[in-house]
Amino acid sequence: MSLDNKVAIVTGASRGVGRATALALAENGSAVVINGTNIQILEELAEEIETMGSESMIQAGDVTVPQTAKEVVESTINRFNKIDILVNNAGINRRSSTLDMTLEEWDEVLNVNLNANLYFSKAVLPHMINQNAGKIINVSSTAGKAVHRNAAPSYGTAKAGVNYLTMHLAMEGAPHNILVNGVCPGPIETDMSKQWSEEYHEQILQKIPLKRLGKPEDVANTILFLASEKSDFITGETININGGSFMN
Template structure:
């Protein structure tokens, strides 16, 4: 139990399913009040309803994370309902599995807009309040594909995650004097709705490349995010933490 997280307030993007939902559930279990974002109104309602069974700890804002108005609305809702913003988890993102020549300009722009620009806009929106209170934690969801090429990911995806890694380090340096910690988590293969669509052959090929011979779970990612959100990580900033069973090490 992380006592330091009791009654903190977190904004979590991409929170309607998979890793984002697991993060929301893990933080709520630690006493964090959460403002959730995603594009599927019905799924967000379901997550909020589940988290609010015992007490009112969750609200949501449906909207595109790549738009500045979504970021502004999330900040407004956090302050209106809970009075503050202590944590930001940038989890919203999309993937694309196309080669360079197959990727259209619209696909490139859309992926960069959601993954990288959306992360930037959310950081930009919460920073003034975190500076005012002289503290906060920002956790960006990246990928090991941002550090090393992957044959099954488009260059747009890898470029967006590499951009998130740099943004994380830059903000950590820029905001350290205000006691704002900025870190990123770089998962490898994780059991999500997407991985359930893999063929048996592809799953075997993924497992063959993982030294630990297992695929990660959303809950394991959420555990790392919860640690980074707590005061037990107070001497960690500017890190891009690998979570991939040993596939990529640095």
């Protein structure tokens, strides 16, 4: 799935799915603009990308600030003259009941998981419309499709919003050859899953028909497919990546 001469932006690229996605895109030829808040980790990732023979550019910043999206996009255009792919990956999770959750936590989760997707999509759309081409991939979750005891209401609400935003952007982008899709991971091996107790880990495995957690690369490979020309007749979809734990 060649991405030669393509330019991609990946938010939340410091670790997990974002890092794996940046590496997958770079391995297949794309220049990658990586966003996050930890400069040291981003520098290490940029070095790894460049050892693959692809270009990288670090654009650190808080995705919940609308100006960050504008600055990342402007810097990308100034250096590469175009943007072919946007991966809205930045996200956080909080685990609490409705009564235990504070309004500050509600706002925080929606700002990172939903509002940031809008900020970056709005920032890239004029450039993609101008070039009459583009791919936007939103990282959502199966929590946006089915209630989940292990997620705060803010998380599921934000991800459901991402799923709708994906469809709406796909509808608006279609006349301009802009394809917008999402991926909905289930349980994935990340820093967060390493904190689970052995008992909880086993409970999760019992709910997965394939009997294993996903890896960041499992999600990244699907994003790679959606970013490539192999998916050029797919738009407005949210693809489940969860070993069969949620099917629709």
